[in-house]
Amino acid sequence: EEGGEQEDSVKQVINDSEEAPKLVIQGENRFGFTEEEADKIKATEEKYTFETEVSRLMKLIINSLYKTREIFLRELISNASDAIDKIRFMSLTDPNALSAAPVLNITIWADKENKVLTISDSGIGMTKKQLKENLGTIAKSGTSEFLSAMEDKKADMNLIGQFGVGFYSVFLVADKVIVTTKNNEDKQYIWESQAVNDYTIAEDPRGNTLGRGTQIKLYLKDDALEFLEDGVLRSLILKYSEFINFPIWLWTKQTQVVEPEIVDVPDKPEEEKKEKKTETIEVPGWELMNTQKPIWSRDPKNVTELEYENFYMSFAKDNNPPIAWTHFKAEGEVEFKAIVYIPSKAPEGLFQKVQDYARNVKLFVKRVFITDEFLDFVPKYLGFIRAIIDADDLPLNVSRETLQQHRTLQLIRKRIIKKCLELIADLTKDDEKYEKFLSEFGTSLKIGAIEDNKNRKKIAQILKFPSSYKGANSTTLDDYISRMKKGQDKMYFITGGSVEEVQNSPFVEGLVARGFEVLYMVEPIDEMLVQHMPGHGGKMFQNVAKGDFKFGDEDLVESQKLKSKFVKLIDHMQATLIDQVEKIEVSTRLTTSPCAVVATDWGWTGNMEKIMAAQAFKQENPLLKEFYAKQKKILEINPNHPLIIGLFDKAENDAFDANTKEMVRVLYETTLIRSGYSLKDNLGYASRVEKILRTNLGVDLNAKAEVNVTPAEEADKDEEKKDNVETEDLFEEQDHDESTDPTKPSRDEL
Numbered sequence: 001e002e003g004g005e006q007e008d009s010v011k012q013v014i015n016d017s018e019e020a021p022k023l024v025i026q027g028e029n030r031f032g033f034t035e036e037e038a039d040k041i042k043a044t045e046e047k048y049t050f051e052t053e054v055s056r057l058m059k060l061i062i063n064s065l066y067k068t069r070e071i072f073l074r075e076l077i078s079n080a081s082d083a084i085d086k087i088r089f090m091s092l093t094d095p096n097a098l099s100a101a102p103v104l105n106i107t108i109w110a111d112k113e114n115k116v117l118t119i120s121d122s123g124i125g126m127t128k129k130q131l132k133e134n135l136g137t138i139a140k141s142g143t144s145e146f147l148s149a150m151e152d153k154k155a156d157m158n159l160i161g162q163f164g165v166g167f168y169s170v171f172l173v174a175d176k177v178i179v180t181t182k183n184n185e186d187k188q189y190i191w192e193s194q195a196v197n198d199y200t201i202a203e204d205p206r207g208n209t210l211g212r213g214t215q216i217k218l219y220l221k222d223d224a225l226e227f228l229e230d231g232v233l234r235s236l237i238l239k240y241s242e243f244i245n246f247p248i249w250l251w252t253k254q255t256q257v258v259e260p261e262i263v264d265v266p267d268k269p270e271e272e273k274k275e276k277k278t279e280t281i282e283v284p285g286w287e288l289m290n291t292q293k294p295i296w297s298r299d300p301k302n303v304t305e306l307e308y309e310n311f312y313m314s315f316a317k318d319n320n321p322p323i324a325w326t327h328f329k330a331e332g333e334v335e336f337k338a339i340v341y342i343p344s345k346a347p348e349g350l351f352q353k354v355q356d357y358a359r360n361v362k363l364f365v366k367r368v369f370i371t372d373e374f375l376d377f378v379p380k381y382l383g384f385i386r387a388i389i390d391a392d393d394l395p396l397n398v399s400r401e402t403l404q405q406h407r408t409l410q411l412i413r414k415r416i417i418k419k420c421l422e423l424i425a426d427l428t429k430d431d432e433k434y435e436k437f438l439s440e441f442g443t444s445l446k447i448g449a450i451e452d453n454k455n456r457k458k459i460a461q462i463l464k465f466p467s468s469y470k471g472a473n474s475t476t477l478d479d480y481i482s483r484m485k486k487g488q489d490k491m492y493f494i495t496g497g498s499v500e501e502v503q504n505s506p507f508v509e510g511l512v513a514r515g516f517e518v519l520y521m522v523e524p525i526d527e528m529l530v531q532h533m534p535g536h537g538g539k540m541f542q543n544v545a546k547g548d549f550k551f552g553d554e555d556l557v558e559s560q561k562l563k564s565k566f567v568k569l570i571d572h573m574q575a576t577l578i579d580q581v582e583k584i585e586v587s588t589r590l591t592t593s594p595c596a597v598v599a600t601d602w603g604w605t606g607n608m609e610k611i612m613a614a615q616a617f618k619q620e621n622p623l624l625k626e627f628y629a630k631q632k633k634i635l636e637i638n639p640n641h642p643l644i645i646g647l648f649d650k651a652e653n654d655a656f657d658a659n660t661k662e663m664v665r666v667l668y669e670t671t672l673i674r675s676g677y678s679l680k681d682n683l684g685y686a687s688r689v690e691k692i693l694r695t696n697l698g699v700d701l702n703a704k705a706e707v708n709v710t711p712a713e714e715a716d717k718d719e720e721k722k723d724n725v726e727t728e729d730l731f732e733e734q735d736h737d738e739s740t741d742p743t744k745p746s747r748d749e750l
C-alpha cells in the first residue's frame with residue numbers, strides 16, 4: 001500500500017538513530033485508506049450541513065486573496081496545544097486520562113508525494129458530538145461582527161483566531177481536510193470536508209489508531225504547495241512554536257556524518273589512512289522544533305524585549321506589540337511568577353460583555369495550564385490587561401468554579417491589581433506613551449476611580465484631563481493643584497462634549513480672564529467621576545457651570561447696585577421666559593458673552609442632560625427624567641455686553657414690545673446651545689430666527705415661496721394587477737426550481 005513503506009521507515013529511524021528522541025509517534029502516518037476502508041467509510045458516513053455562518057466564513061476564506069495564508073499553521077498549533085492542555089489538566093484528577101497515549105506532543109509531517117500536510121496531537125481529542133459542535137457550528141458570539149467586517153474588507157484574516165473560528169483558516173491552503181480524532185469517551189471518528197456547504201462524519205473503520213488525540217490532514221491546493229517545503233515549514237513552525245509548552249516535532253531529513261570505515265592495514269602510511277573522507281548522508285527523522293521553557297519561568301534579565309513582545313503577540317493573539325509589561329516573582333504570603341501586559345490598543349467591545357469569561361488571565365500551576373475561564377479575575381476596569389500567572393501552591397483537585405474563591409487565588413488577585421496600577425503609574429513617566437495609553441484606556445481608569453474605593457486615591461493620581469492651561473494636552477490633578485492661584489481652594493472644571501466646545505463656553509471666560517485654570521472634563525464618564533470622587537489632594541472639585549459659583553473677588557455692594565439698575569429689564573425678561581427660567585441674575589463671571597444658562601445646584605448641566613438622554617436612563621425612570629428635564633434654569637446676563645445694554649434701553653424706554661420679546665427668546669435659546677444644552681423646541685426656534693432674518697431683510701413676514709409641483713399620477717388598477725401576477729409567477733418558478741435542483745437554497749433559507 002502507498003505510504004506504508006514510509007511509515008516503516010519513520011519508525012525505523014526513530015528506533016535506530018542514537019540521536020533520535022524517545023518519541024512515540026501518535027497516530028498513523030499512512031496516506032489515505034485501503035479500498036476496503038474507504039468503502040466502509042462511504043457506506044457509513046453521515047452528511048451534515050454547515051451552520052450558515054460557517055458557510056459564510058468558508059466562502060470568505062476560499063475566495064480570499066489573503067497574502068499571509070501561513071496563519072493556518074499558527075491556528076492549528078494553537079488548537080493542538082489547547083487540546084493537550086485540556087487532557088493534562090484532566091490527568092491531574094484522573095490518573096487514567098493519559099494512559100491511551102502517555103506522551104504529550106505535536107507532530108508535523110509533510111508528504112510531498114501526496115501533497116498532504118499532517119498535524120497531529122495527543123491532546124484530548126473530540127467525541128462525535130464535539131466534532132459536530134466544534135467543526136460545524138460557531139459557538140462564540142462576536143463572529144457575526146467579524147464576518148461583516150471581513151465582508152466589508154474592514155477586518156483582516158489575521159484576526160481569525162480571536163473570534164474562535166481559527167480552525168477554518170485551513171481552507172486558505174487546503175481544498176480538502178480530513179480530521180481523525182479520538183477522545184477517551186468515544187470511538188475514533190473521521191470528519192471530512194471539501195469546503196462546500198456540508199461535511200461528513202464516519203466512524204473510523206481502522207478502529208483506534210491514535211490512542212488519543214487529533215490528526216488533521218490538509219490536502220493542499222496546488223498554489224499552496226510551498227507549505228510542504230522543508231525550509232518554509234521549518235521557519236513557520238519556529239515562528240509559531242516558540243511559546244508552545246509541548247514538544248513540536250517536524251519530520252525532516254537530517255544530515256548525518258558517516259565516518260569512513262578505517263581498515264587498519266599495518267603497512268600503509270598514516271597520511272593515506274586519513275585521506276579517506278567522511279561522508280554525509282540524509283536520514284529522515286523527527287526533529288524537535290521548540291525548547292518549551294516558558295518565558296515567565298526564566299530570569300527577566302535574560303529575556304529580551306523582543307521575546308516579551310513576541311510572547312505577548314502569540315498568546316494574546318494580538319498583531320500589535322504591547323505598550324508595557326511587568327515580569328515579576330511574588331514571594332511571601334503567596335508565591336507565583338507572572339507577566340502582566342498592557343496592550344497598545346483597546347480590544348474590541350472592551351466594555352461590552354461579549355463572552356462569559358474575559359479570558360485575559362491564564363493561570364498555570366507549576367507550568368501546567370489550569371484555566372483562563374475566570375469571572376472578572378481583575379476588576380472590569382482593568383479588563384484590558386493580559387496576564388500569565390504561574391502559581392506554586394494551589395490545590396489542583398478543586399473545580400475551576402471554586403478555584404476562583406480560593407484564598408491563595410484571592411491573594412494573587414490582589415497582588416496582580418497592585419502590579420497593574422504600578423505598571424500604569426510607571427507609564428506616566430513617558431508622556432508620549434502615557435497619552436497613547438490614556439487615549440485607549442483613559443475611560444477604564446475613570447471607571448476604576450468610580451468603582452474601586454480602595455484604589456481610588458492611587459488612580460486619582462494618574463488621571464489626566466485637558467485644561468485651559470494645557471489646551472488639548474492634559475494635566476494630572478496634582479499638577480493642576482500646584483498651579484492653583486492664591487486663595488483658590490477648589491479645582492475648577494467644566495463638562496462638555498469636546499475641548500473646542502468647552503473652551504468657548506461662557507463659563508470659562510471669566511475664570512481664564514482672571515488667570516485661573518479650568519479642567520476640561522469632556523468625556524461622558526466625567527460627570528459620574530466627579531460625583532464619586534468629589535475631590536483630590538485635599539481640594540474639592542467645583543463645576544463652574546453651576547449656579548452657586550463665585551470667584552471670591554465679587555463686590556457685593558457693586559452687584560447689588562447692578563441688580564437694582566437692571567431690575568426693569570430683568571422683570572421684562574423674566575415675564576417673557578416664565579416657563580423656562582427660574583431666575584435671572586446679573587452676572588459677574590461673564591466677560592465676552594451676552595448671557596449664560598447655568599444649572600441650579602441640584603439640576604443637570606447641559607452635558608449631563610445630553611448624556612442622560614442618550615443612556616439607558618430613559619427606560620429606568622421616566623418620571624425622574626421628566627423631573628430633571630423640567631428643572632428651570634438660571635439665566636445670567638452680562639451687564640457690559642452691547643446686546644444686553646440694547647435690551648436694557650428698550651426696557652427703560654418702555655419699548656419692550658412683542659418684537660423685543662421674540663428677540664429675548666432667541667437670545668435665550670442661542671444661549672442654551674452655547675451652554676451645552678439641547679433645545680426642547682427646535683422648530684419654534686427656527687421660525688423665530690427666520691422672522692428676525694425677514695425683518696432684517698425687510699421681507700414680508702407672511703410672504704410664501706412660489707413653487708410649481710406636478711401631482712403624482714393615480715395608479716392604473718389594471719396595470720397593477722398584471723404586475724402582481726408576474727411577481728407571483730416568479731415565485732412559482734422558484735418553487736419549481738427548488739424541487740428540481742437540490743443545490744439551490746430553499747426559500748426559507750434565503
Ligand SMILES: Nc1ncnc2c1ncn2[C@@H]1O[C@H](COP(=O)(O)OP(=O)(O)OP(=O)(O)O)[C@@H](O)[C@H]1O
Nearest residue numbers: 079080083123125134161162164165166167168214
Ligand atoms: N486539535 C484539536 N483537538 C481537540 N479539539 C480541537 C482541536 N482543534 C479544534 N478543536 C475544537 O474545535 C473548536 C474550534 O476551534 P477553532 O480553532 O475554530 O476555535 P477555538 O480554538 O475555539 O478558538 P480560538 O482560536 O479563539 O482558541 C475548539 O474550541 C476545540 O474545541
